[in-house]
Amino acid sequence: MRLTKQRKVILEKLKSTTSHPSAVEVYDTVRKELPNISLGTVYRNLDILSREGLIQKIETCGEQKRFDGIPEPHLHVICTDCGRGRDVHQELNLKMEELTRVKTDFKITGVRLELLGVCPECDRS
Amino acid sequence: MRLTKQRKVILEKLKSTTSHPSAVEVYDTVRKELPNISLGTVYRNLDILSREGLIQKIETCGEQKRFDGIPEPHLHVICTDCGRGRDVHQELNLKMEELTRVKTDFKITGVRLELLGVCPECDRS
DNA sequence: CTATCTGCAAAACATTTGCTGAGCA
DNA sequence: TGCTCAGCAAATGTTTTGCAGATAG
Numbered sequence: 001m002r003l004t005k006q007r008k009v010i011l012e013k014l015k016s017t018t019s020h021p022s023a024v025e026v027y028d029t030v031r032k033e034l035p036n037i038s039l040g041t042v043y044r045n046l047d048i049l050s051r052e053g054l055i056q057k058i059e060t061c062g063e064q065k066r067f068d069g070i071p072e073p074h075l076h077v078i079c080t081d082c083g084r085g086r087d088v089h090q091e092l093n094l095k096m097e098e099l100t101r102v103k104t105d106f107k108i109t110g111v112r113l114e115l116l117g118v119c120p121e122c123d124r125s
Numbered sequence: 126m127r128l129t130k131q132r133k134v135i136l137e138k139l140k141s142t143t144s145h146p147s148a149v150e151v152y153d154t155v156r157k158e159l160p161n162i163s164l165g166t167v168y169r170n171l172d173i174l175s176r177e178g179l180i181q182k183i184e185t186c187g188e189q190k191r192f193d194g195i196p197e198p199h200l201h202v203i204c205t206d207c208g209r210g211r212d213v214h215q216e217l218n219l220k221m222e223e224l225t226r227v228k229t230d231f232k233i234t235g236v237r238l239e240l241l242g243v244c245p246e247c248d249r250s
Numbered sequence: 251c252t253a254t255c256t257g258c259a260a261a262a263c264a265t266t267t268g269c270t271g272a273g274c275a
Numbered sequence: 276t277g278c279t280c281a282g283c284a285a286a287t288g289t290t291t292t293g294c295a296g297a298t299a300g
Binding site: 001002004006007036037038040041044045 | 278279280281282283284
C-alpha cells in the first residue's frame, strides 16, 4: 500500500478526532487541506485503511457508516437522536465463552455490541 | 391507522416468515398477491407498522434494513458472508444494571446486540 | 364525506466503479 | 518505469417524497 498524500491526510484527520465521522464528513475535513480530493478517493481509502487494520469501519446501524481512527475494537455509545457516537473505554462483562453456548446452527464468530443513549447536547433540547 | 389490504398482506407475509426480509424482498413476496403494489407503499407501511410496534425494524448493519414480524426484542445472528439473519430464542447474560454503571455522559437507554457468525449454507461453500 | 392511503415517478442519499492520466517507489 | 492510485463522472442500490386520484371508516 502506497502512502499518498491523500491517504496520509485522511488517516491523520481520522486519528485526531474522536467523533466517528462519516465518509462525507471526512471528505469535508480533508478538503480543507486538499481541495481537489474527490469523494470517491475518500471512500476508496477509508475502505483500504480499514481493511489494512489502520482504522475501523463502524458497521453501525441505520444511517451511513462511520469511521474510527482507533482500530482496536472498543465499545461505542450511539445517540438515538442525532446518530453521533462516542467511545467507551470500559469492558462489558460479556464473555466469548457464553457465546459458544448459544443454540444455533450458525458458526458464531463474534458479537456486534453498541450502547444506545442520548447525548448531552440532544438531552438539553 | 387504517387496515388497507396492502397493509394487511405486508403484515401477514412478515408474520409468516422467520427470514428477516429486506423491504425489496417483502415487496417481491407481496407482489405475488397484489401485483400492483408499489415499492414506495411497502417502505411506507414497513415504517408505519414498526412505529406502531406491530413489527420490528432491524437496525442492522452495513447493508439495507431488514424486518422482523416479531415485534418483541430478541437476539439475532447475522451471517457475515451473506447478511442473512436468524432469530435466537435465548437470553444472553447481559444485565441492564451493568449498563447503568458505564462511565459516559450519555444517558444510556439500551443496547444493540447481535451475534455474528457464518450460516450453514455459506459454511458449506 | 374526508382524512388517510396508494401508485407512480422523481428525488435524495450513500456508495461503488470504469476510465484515463498522474505519481509513488 | 511500472504498478498503484487519484480525479471525474456515471452507475447502482436503498430509501424518501410530492402529487393526484382512490378508499377505508
